[in-house]
Amino acid sequence: MPALSKALLAAAVAPAAIGAALPRSVASGNVGPGMSSIKTARKVDSNAAGHGARAFYNAHLKFGATPPDALVAAVAKGSVVTTPINSEDEAYDAPVSIGTPAQPFNLDFDTGSSDLWVFSSLTPSNERNGQNIYTASRSSTAKQLSGESWKISYGDGSSSSGLVYSDVVTIGGLTAAGQAVEAASRVSQSFTSESATDGLVGLAFSSINTVSPDQQTTFFDTVKPSLASPVFTADLKHQAPGTYNFGFIDKSAFTGSITYTPVDNSQGFWGFTSTGFQVGNNDFQQESITGIADTGTTLLLLPDDVVNAYYSSVNNAQNDQSAGGFTVPCDTSLPDFSFGVGNNGAMITIPGSLMNLGPSGSGNSCFGGLQSSGTIGTNIFGDVALKAAFVVFDSGSQGQPQLGWASK
Numbered sequence: 001m002p003a004l005s006k007a008l009l010a011a012a013v014a015p016a017a018i019g020a021a022l023p024r025s026v027a028s029g030n031v032g033p034g035m036s037s038i039k040t041a042r043k044v045d046s047n048a049a050g051h052g053a054r055a056f057y058n059a060h061l062k063f064g065a066t067p068p069d070a071l072v073a074a075v076a077k078g079s080v081v082t083t084p085i086n087s088e089d090e091a092y093d094a095p096v097s098i099g100t101p102a103q104p105f106n107l108d109f110d111t112g113s114s115d116l117w118v119f120s121s122l123t124p125s126n127e128r129n130g131q132n133i134y135t136a137s138r139s140s141t142a143k144q145l146s147g148e149s150w151k152i153s154y155g156d157g158s159s160s161s162g163l164v165y166s167d168v169v170t171i172g173g174l175t176a177a178g179q180a181v182e183a184a185s186r187v188s189q190s191f192t193s194e195s196a197t198d199g200l201v202g203l204a205f206s207s208i209n210t211v212s213p214d215q216q217t218t219f220f221d222t223v224k225p226s227l228a229s230p231v232f233t234a235d236l237k238h239q240a241p242g243t244y245n246f247g248f249i250d251k252s253a254f255t256g257s258i259t260y261t262p263v264d265n266s267q268g269f270w271g272f273t274s275t276g277f278q279v280g281n282n283d284f285q286q287e288s289i290t291g292i293a294d295t296g297t298t299l300l301l302l303p304d305d306v307v308n309a310y311y312s313s314v315n316n317a318q319n320d321q322s323a324g325g326f327t328v329p330c331d332t333s334l335p336d337f338s339f340g341v342g343n344n345g346a347m348i349t350i351p352g353s354l355m356n357l358g359p360s361g362s363g364n365s366c367f368g369g370l371q372s373s374g375t376i377g378t379n380i381f382g383d384v385a386l387k388a389a390f391v392v393f394d395s396g397s398q399g400q401p402q403l404g405w406a407s408k
């Protein structure tokens with residue numbers, strides 16, 4: 001390409017690029033000598049209604065301007081408290097309202113699945129155990145998606161299935177109108193027994209939502225266009241309330257800096273590769289450990305070599321098949337476990353105290369928080385790992401999805 005036209009092309013692109021970054025009023029006055037402006041047709045996409053507001057809002061922040069109130073209101077953010085369902089931090093529930101008038105639920109936010117499902121008036125009474133139930137006929141905004149159904153099974157063998165409605169879903173002040181609400185017409189025993197949990201909010205990628213024949217979007221994907229930033233964060237705590245935030249990063253919630261690492265979402269999960277591990281103050285062991293960030297799994301499930309390295313440093317630890325895995329003496333102080341993230345040497349350290357999940361149910365031994373990922377087919381960074389970190393689930397603020405990890 002001859003030099004002149006290359007320069008013109010560069011000049012032609014520059015104002016358009018600057019215009020895209022700045023509020024329109026500034027961009028149109030920005031055409032100077034040797035520059036030209038390109039009128040772009042504004043593509044109106046009803047699904048992306050929030051994109052313009054988000055770009056305008058971010059342009060204000062980028063140039064140190066205070067966004068007008070109306071603009072702040074137009075870019076949504078949400079924040080909801082999440083609480084362990086028991087003293088072993090087996091899962092974390094958060095309050096969710098569905099329908100008009102609002103029907104309240106406590107749902108397990110699960111970054112390892114992508115269905116929002118609830119116990120319902122369709123769930124047989126012998127499969128209920130005090131859970132709140134969704135009754136679509138009592139919601140003026142509920143509409144059944146006719147011909148649609150769902151069926152899901154989880155890594156631990158539990159499962160549920162049912163019919164599908166669209167309704168209004170509100171989490172932490174964020175409202176998703178027309179969200180797919182999957183009403184359970186059956187649930188497996190382990191859900192029946194879990195009286196504290198009324199269902200799940202799937203926060204993995206919508207590509208693995210199970211509604212058929214028309215796959216539905218997760219709550220996060222439904223509200224994403226209106227968010228100030230296409231992210232949510234998980235700040236889980238040990239035996240204490242934590243927080244899920246949507247649309248923003250709370251800089252007061254973590255220490256140091258956030259280290260980002262690319263996400264492989266080809267399987268629908270928040271997949272990433274850890275750079276290795278460290279037991280206590282031993283040397284860091286470089287080892288690519290590919291797995292998923294999964295708030296719906298209680299444990300940290302890693303390869304056998306990692307698990308053996310950890311428990312070989314614990315006196316009287318044993319792989320007790322009657323307990324279902326590695327156990328430790330309950331009065332033992334356990335070594336910390338660290339795993340590497342990103343390519344700058346950053347590590348997340350799980351204190352030894354969080355590596356003990358309490359009585360194993362056999363003898364006076366306690367169940368280890370780190371267990372073998374063995375035959376699962378992937379490693380799983382579940383709650384034992386996630387509660388030691390502030391985790392950013394970023395679906396694309398920089399283009400491709402990424403996970404951010406910070407200590408706290």
Ligand SMILES: Cc1noc(C)c1CN(C)Cc1cc2n(n1)CCN(c1cc(N)ncn1)C2
Pocket residue numbers: 085090091108110111112113154155156158190191193194197200294295296297298
């Ligand atoms: C197990 C379990 N996890 O939290 C709780 C609560 C339990 C046990 N509880 C009695 C019942 C139960 C079983 C499951 N859940 N709840 C949550 C979803 N499950 C997942 C999600 C996911 N991403 N990966 C694997 N299973 C299985």
